[in-house]
Amino acid sequence: MSGSGTYREEELLSEYGHEFAEYLYHTPSEFERQGGLWVIRSGRNLAKPNYEVGPKVIECFSVHAVVSGSILFDYGEGTVHLNQGDLFCLYPGLRYSYRITAGEKQLRLYWLACQGSHAEPLFARIGFSREEPYVRDRWLPSHESEMDRIHELLRTEGGSRYEVQLLSRMYRVFDALGAAPTEASSSSTIADWLARAILYMDTHYTEGIDVADAVKVAGVHRSRFYQACSRQLGISPMQYLIKLRMEKSCELLVDGQLNMQAVALSVGYPDIYAFSRAFSKYYGMAPSHYQAAFGD
Structure with missing residues (x-):
């Protein structure tokens, strides 16, 4: 677990029978209970292969994010397969x-349980309902940062500003989850973020960028970016980056003004060996053979 670098402050995860997890519990003050929303508990985990919860019911509302991996979620009379980026909601009294x-090896979850008169309306704004308590492709890396701030407050609760800060952070999380892009977004909105990411790759492919950098520019979940980019370009984002680098390298090889090491560095590869392997795999011949055949 420590080698993955997945969690910040990973040492705070304790080992349990079916998971490594951090559970943070909160007893709301009278001030908090006078408002419309308050925290009951929150946490995060890294599941073991035997991970299973329930069947049970709870007496509060709880939103769970599948940060990585996949689960089977049973609710009421339904069952759904949820993947990385999906959210599900536990409603009071709902089994x-x-x-x-x-076979899943890297299931990670975040969760936030709350009560108050605003809880159910806020969950509805995200897209949950008692009949369908899940939404697809909603969790973004920025949401993890917002949840981590709530966890920091819960670990060190106290002080005159604590209650207001915690309340503010909770509403920020719900606002972010409710505003996250969905598959129902307009095509023009999709075109904006996708065009921005493709332009980024077109502009910076020689600088050693990778797909993760393009995902950050797009501002959407990695799986959504892959799907939309592949539909638009006809190939995966990684294949598109390779295509850009290979086409440019051919131009440079034919031009003949740079040696092989300079060509490799000019198209974003760290050395001639990595470039030669990539070129040979892509074109079926070594770059030196290509240059001999097509160069001046």
């Missing part, structure tokens, strides 16, 4: 259970 998908 539920969930478990890691068979």
Whole structure:
């Protein structure tokens, strides 16, 4: 677990029978209970292969994010397979259970449980309902940062500003989840972020960028970026970056003004060996053979 670098402050995760997890519990003050929303508990985990919760019911509202991996979520009379980026909601009194998908090796979850008169309306704004308590492709890396700030407050609760800060952070999380892009977004909105990311790759492909950098520019979940980019370009984002580098390298090889090492560095590869392997795999011949055949 420590080698993955997945969690910040990873040492705060404790080992349990079916997971490594951090559970943070909160007892709301009278001031908090006078408002419309307050925290009951929050946390995060890294599941073991035998991970399973329930069947059970709870007496509060709880939103769970599948940060990585996949689960099977049983709710009421339904069952749904949820993947990285999906959210599910536990409603008060609604019987539920969930478990890691068979063969899954890296299931991570974040959760936030709350009560108050604003809880159910806020969950509805995200897209949850008692009949369909889940939404697809909603969790973004920025949401993890917002949740981490809530966790920091829960670990060190106290002080005159604590209650207001915690309340503010909770509403920020719900606002972010409710405003996140969905598959129902307009085509013009999709075109904006996708065009921005493709332009980024077109502009910076020689600088050693990778797909993760383009995902950050797009501002959407990695899986959504892959799907939209592949539909638009006809190839995956990684294949598109390779295509740009290979086409440019051919121009430079034919031009003949740079040696092989300079060509490699000019198209974003760290050395001639990495470039030669990529070129040979892409064109079926070594770059030196290509230059001999097509160069001046």
